[in-house]
Each structure stands twice: as C-alpha cells, then as structure tokens.
Amino acid sequence: MSKPRSLSLAAYRILSWGVPNATDDPYIPRPDGEVIWIHVGAQDRQRAAVDFCQRLRQSRPTLSIIMSAPPEADLSRWDACPHPLVNLPAEQTGAARAFLDHWRPDIGLWIGGGLMPNLITRASERDIPLILIEAKVDIKVARGGRWLPDITRYTFDCFHTILATTPDVVRHIRRLGVSSSKAEVSPPLHVSPNPRPWPEDELIEMTHAFSGRPVWLAAWVQDKEFISVLSAHRQAMRMLPRLALILHVADISEAGPLHRRLESMDLRCINWDDGGTIEDNTQVILSAEPEDLGLWQRVSPVTFMASSLERGAGGQEPLIATALGSAVIHGPFVHRHQQLYDQLDRANAARTVKSATELGDAVVSLLAPDCAADMALAGWQIVTEGAPQADHLIDIVQDCLDQRS
Incomplete structure (x- = not known):
C-alpha cells in the first residue's frame, strides 16, 4: 500500500x-x-x-x-x-x-x-x-x-x-x-574479486622455470617509473643476488624500447611476449599483456602495483593480486582506488613506498617468507569479508x- x-x-x-x-x-x-x-x-x-x-x-x-x-x-x-x-x-x-x-x-x-x-x-x-x-x-x-x-x-x-x-x-x-x-x-x-583460473600445467612449468628463485612483480609500470623500479631491483639484488623481476609495462608500445634499454644497462632481460625463455641467470622478465598478470601474480609473492609512484595515473586496482596471495606494495598516488588501498594499509595487507629506495627495501623485507605470508593472510581476509x-x-x-x- x-x-x-x-x-x-x-x-x-x-x-x-x-x-x-x-x-x-x-x-x-x-x-x-x-x-x-x-x-x-x-x-x-x-x-x-x-x-x-x-x-x-x-x-x-x-x-x-x-x-x-x-x-x-x-x-x-x-x-x-x-x-x-x-x-x-x-x-x-x-x-x-x-x-x-x-x-x-x-x-x-x-x-x-x-x-x-x-x-x-x-x-x-x-x-x-x-x-x-x-x-x-x-x-x-x-x-x-x-x-x-x-x-x-x-x-x-x-x-x-x-x-x-x-x-x-x-x-x-x-x-x-x-x-x-x-x-x-x-x-x-x-x-570481491573473482580471478579467472589459470591452467595448472602452465603454473607448474613457470614454478619450475624459476627453480626456487625469489621473484617479485612490478605491474602496470608507467614509463616515468621505469628508472625507479629498475633502481629498486638493483638495490634488492645486493641482498638477494638471484632475485628475478617480472616487469609488466602499462603501455604495450613501451615494451620494445624498454627491452633495448635494459640490455644497454647490462641487465639480463627477456621479452616474454616475444617468446623469450626464462633461464637461471635471467634478471628481468619483460611483459606487456594484461591477460598474463593472472600468471605473474600467482608466481610472485610480492607485487608492486605501479602507476602510483608518480603523479598522474592514479593507481591500479589491487584486489586481484591480493586475492591471488601476493603481498602488495604501492606508491602514494592511488586516488582512483584510494578507499581500497586505505583499507589494505590499515589491515597491514599492503605497504606504501614513496621512492625507489623504499621500494627496494620493501621488496627485500616482504620476500621473507613469514612476512609475505602474514600480509597475504591479511589481504585474503579483506577480500573475503x-x-x-x-x-x-x-x-x-x-x-x-x-x-x-
């Protein structure tokens, strides 16, 4: 009535x-x-x-x-x-x-x-x-x-x-x-993210390719963040010499030029999208396909959500990485998803960094198994609550x- x-x-x-x-x-x-x-x-x-x-x-x-x-x-x-x-x-x-x-x-x-x-x-x-x-x-x-x-x-x-x-x-x-x-x-x-499943045989093959090496992912990296990410990786390799970086670029057109740039910097790099093979001495795996992030976030215990270290892009949504068990690092400029990041930060499920040095320190810190596991658990509780x-x-x-x- x-x-x-x-x-x-x-x-x-x-x-x-x-x-x-x-x-x-x-x-x-x-x-x-x-x-x-x-x-x-x-x-x-x-x-x-x-x-x-x-x-x-x-x-x-x-x-x-x-x-x-x-x-x-x-x-x-x-x-x-x-x-x-x-x-x-x-x-x-x-x-x-x-x-x-x-x-x-x-x-x-x-x-x-x-x-x-x-x-x-x-x-x-x-x-x-x-x-x-x-x-x-x-x-x-x-x-x-x-x-x-x-x-x-x-x-x-x-x-x-x-x-x-x-x-x-x-x-x-x-x-x-x-x-x-x-x-x-x-x-x-x-x-409540719902990541699409990934073929089990590909996951097994990728785990075997890294052979127990420590791995971290930098996802959606803008061109003006390249130097910071690579500087953080060099810094972290001083503590973890076998460390591998999966560098996912936000702009697919940047992949080719960046590959040449990495080779000139004396970093052993492969371009995954061009059929490159991960070897034991590979230091940087370059990727640009958004669809492959589901694979990278599954094999990387730590993900740096880029598009956030410099002003402009406003950050990328972090919850898929969190749902897949990856501890999240991010820069201060995440206004497009501010509420989500604030929630993860409060729960100690994510960590904010403001510079390349802080990023390198955070990668080393979070790759300690107990720390990554604690953050992943806190993130999972946020995802499911x-x-x-x-x-x-x-x-x-x-x-x-x-x-x-």
Missing part, C-alpha cells in the same frame, strides 16, 4: 515543481523484464556497486540493471560501466516523475547519501520497494523546501530496509521517527522481487 501523502510533502512538491530537464542524450529504451535501479551516491563506490551487480546477476540472470549517479556527476570521469549509467534528473517534481515513467524499476537500491525526496517518495508511492545501504543522513532538498518539517523523516521512511555502517547513523535515523525495525548496522559493500554482506543484500533484493511477482 502506498503511504498517505503528508502536508509537508505536498508543499515541497509545489515548491520544487519543474519540468524534465532538456537533454541532448535521451535515455536508452527500458529493457524488457525485471529492472533494478541502483543509485551510486559517490564515484568511489562505483566499483563495489558493479561487483555487487555481477554477483546479483549470477543469482538472477534475467534481471536488467540501470545505474544512476548524482545529477551533477561528470560521468566522463567515472569508470566504464557494463550497465547503463545515467545522471539522475535535478530535484524537480516533473523530472522525478519522468525518470520513473521511463525506467519503471521493479526495485530500487540507493548506495550512500544525497537522498532526493521527490524521486524517492514518488517511487515509494508507486509501490517500488526501496533499499538504502551505506546510509547517511544526507538529503538533497530543493531550494525553498528546507524549512518544511518531516521531509527528512518522510524520505527515510520510504525505504523498505535501511543499512548503515555505524550505530550512530542508525540511532539518528530512528530518532527521526523511522521504524526501528527498518534500520540496522551492516558493513559497506566490498569488491564482503561476501556475507553481499549475500545478505542479494537475499533482500530477491525477496522483494519475488513478492512482486
């Missing part, structure tokens, strides 16, 4: 009346069948949302997904998305109605803050089940509507389930007058959809 409309809400809609925004990029057609609308309130939560969608589709393969971002978000700066990703319309009554008329979602999942009363209350009045996770007491009220009582409470009360990451937020929501049975504490969504939360949320979504069938 739809909730009766409050006087505050009626007044708010009058104050925020408007027509749908004109746009040069109209919505694509609505998919057939069931549709879940997932709103991502902040760019840094997009990766976790996409990962959740992948898990959800495994449980409900016919479900179509539409994702939205805040009205002001510059989607050109967001990651490529496997699902349609659109900006929400401005907080206007007419625009909210047009959005819902077009997509007709069967269920809505809102991640984070920036709640928009017109859109949320109209969805609730259409009996669309709404779920709020990573809840914040953060409402985007249209200009002129802030003085109206009960808008915040009424907006929160439209949600079927509210999951917040801290008890303080839950208590605040309950103090608004929202039913205590709706709100509970639950961890945020985490990315989000699974129960995702499973719980999938159950809620499934139940809501089943009740509508």
Whole structure:
C-alpha cells in the first residue's frame, strides 16, 4: 500500500515543481523484464556497486540493471560501466516523475547519501520497494523546501530496509521517527574479486622455470617509473643476488624500447611476449599483456602495483593480486582506488613506498617468507569479508522481487 501523502510533502512538491530537464542524450529504451535501479551516491563506490551487480546477476540472470549517479556527476570521469549509467534528473517534481515513467524499476537500491525526496517518495508511492545501504543522513532538498518539517523523516521512511555502517547513523535515523525495525548496522559493500583460473600445467612449468628463485612483480609500470623500479631491483639484488623481476609495462608500445634499454644497462632481460625463455641467470622478465598478470601474480609473492609512484595515473586496482596471495606494495598516488588501498594499509595487507629506495627495501623485507605470508593472510581476509554482506543484500533484493511477482 502506498503511504498517505503528508502536508509537508505536498508543499515541497509545489515548491520544487519543474519540468524534465532538456537533454541532448535521451535515455536508452527500458529493457524488457525485471529492472533494478541502483543509485551510486559517490564515484568511489562505483566499483563495489558493479561487483555487487555481477554477483546479483549470477543469482538472477534475467534481471536488467540501470545505474544512476548524482545529477551533477561528470560521468566522463567515472569508470566504464557494463550497465547503463545515467545522471539522475535535478530535484524537480516533473523530472522525478519522468525518470520513473521511463525506467519503471521493479526495485530500487540507493548506495550512500544525497537522498532526493521527490524521486524517492514518488517511487515509494508507486509501490517500488526501496533499499538504502551505506546510509547517511544526507538529503538533497530543493531550494525553498528546507524549512518544511518531516521531509527528512518522510524520505527515510520510504525505504523498505535501511543499512548503515555505524550505530550512530542508525540511532539518528530512528530518532527521526523511522521504524526501528527498518534500520540496522551492516558493513559497506566490498569488491570481491573473482580471478579467472589459470591452467595448472602452465603454473607448474613457470614454478619450475624459476627453480626456487625469489621473484617479485612490478605491474602496470608507467614509463616515468621505469628508472625507479629498475633502481629498486638493483638495490634488492645486493641482498638477494638471484632475485628475478617480472616487469609488466602499462603501455604495450613501451615494451620494445624498454627491452633495448635494459640490455644497454647490462641487465639480463627477456621479452616474454616475444617468446623469450626464462633461464637461471635471467634478471628481468619483460611483459606487456594484461591477460598474463593472472600468471605473474600467482608466481610472485610480492607485487608492486605501479602507476602510483608518480603523479598522474592514479593507481591500479589491487584486489586481484591480493586475492591471488601476493603481498602488495604501492606508491602514494592511488586516488582512483584510494578507499581500497586505505583499507589494505590499515589491515597491514599492503605497504606504501614513496621512492625507489623504499621500494627496494620493501621488496627485500616482504620476500621473507613469514612476512609475505602474514600480509597475504591479511589481504585474503579483506577480500573475503564482503561476501556475507553481499549475500545478505542479494537475499533482500530477491525477496522483494519475488513478492512482486
């Protein structure tokens, strides 16, 4: 049953009346069948949302997904998305109605803050089940509507389930007058990587090729990081003379020039992509194929996630390496995945370095078997801790959809 409309809400809609925004990029057609609308309130939560969608589709393969971002978000700066990703319309009554008329979602999942009363209350009045996770007491009220009582409470009360990451937020929501049975504490969504399997015979062959030598991987290395990585490798070889470096370059066109450069530096190097063979005295294995990282991360107990030592690239996602049991080192410039790296650093599952010298020291330190194993275990706990939360949320979504069938 739809909730009766409050006087505050009626007044708010009058104050925020408007027509749908004109746009040069109209919505694509609505998919057939069931549709879940997932709103991502902040760019840094997009990766976790996409990962959740992948898990959800495994449980409900016919479900179509539409994702939205805040009205002001510059989607050109967001990651490529496997699902349609659109900006929400401005907080206007007419625009909210047009959005819902077009997509007709069967269920809505809102991640984070920036709640928009017109859109949320109209969805609730259409009996669309709404779920709020990573809840914040953060409402985007249209200009002129802030003085109206009960808008915040009424907006929160439209949600079927509210999951917040801290008890303080839950208590605040309950103090608004929202039913205590709706709100509970639950961890945020985490990315749960699912590395593709690798042929066992290739792994055995690679392990045999290294013959027990210590190995480390530098992945996604930018051209301006080459000297730092190679300096760190030379430094580490003073302590570990048989040390091998797998140097994976971010730009495949750099592989050939770098190979010639390494030979001029008197480093014994092979180009794996050109069919080079790893020998007992090989010091650097050059690679550029992204698909081969699954192999390298399995045979390397330590991975330096490059594109992070110099400003500009913003880092690469570390969780596949972590899931494959490799201890992670990274530079300070990881803003594209800052939350993930902060989480790994806090758990002692990753280590930050700021220079070639620090990188060389970290490689030697982490190649000690006990240290690498401790970091790998801490990383594995981070990788797996989000699974129960995702499973719980999938159950809620499934139940809501089943009740509508």
